[in-house]
Amino acid sequence: MSAATLRPARAVQPAGRLLFSLFVTPIFAIAMLAMAVLTAPAFAHDAKPTAAKPQGWSYPFACCANYDCRTTHTGEVLEKPEGYVIAGTGEVVPMSDKRVKDSPDGDFHWCAHQAGLDAGKTICLFVPPRSY
Template identity: 50%
Template sequence: MRLSVHRRSSILISISCLFLAGDGVGAHEAKTGWRYPYACCSNKDCREVPARMVNESAEGYVIRTTGEIISYDDKRIRHSPDGVFHWCSISGKADTKTICLFVPPKAF
């Protein structure tokens, strides 16, 4: 039985969609089990960091290792689901630019 070109294309697209929708495509998990969003991570960029690595200033969050200031309204700032800081930087290196910064809620 021969499949038409249209039918073969449909099958390939379906298989591709299943593959892309699979578990863990391009993302990895924090220690507590939540997944870093694909936009922040390519399996090596994100990790939990101690609170002392991120300072707050009038201008925004300051990454101590790079001196980078990320304003409080920057789209790279994300809510931390587990209450600790997570930093995603280019290639996961300590001296590169921030991709995302997961910030715990402020204490009252």
């Protein structure tokens, strides 16, 4: 017997299995990568540092979706008997509204749809301690 007859024959991969490995495997890899990206923890963006919070602080993701919050300028949010009035839109956010949050740095912060543009609708409003 020769050495060639003692070696096992090399298996030929069926065409269907070749197609599976060429097309399905990369699709599976892309799907797994997409799942990893989509299930990664979402991080909120940060408020700018202030004297009260020199390290800054993070807006909750539910309020900002990474771009909808900003510190307001003086007079943009007015404290009135009916609630907090957003001067640019006239929107009134009652003080008991669930969108009203305590401000960690003592400044007003407005989170609104449309990236905080004056035409936006309030998602969250961070307010300093109430005046007496």
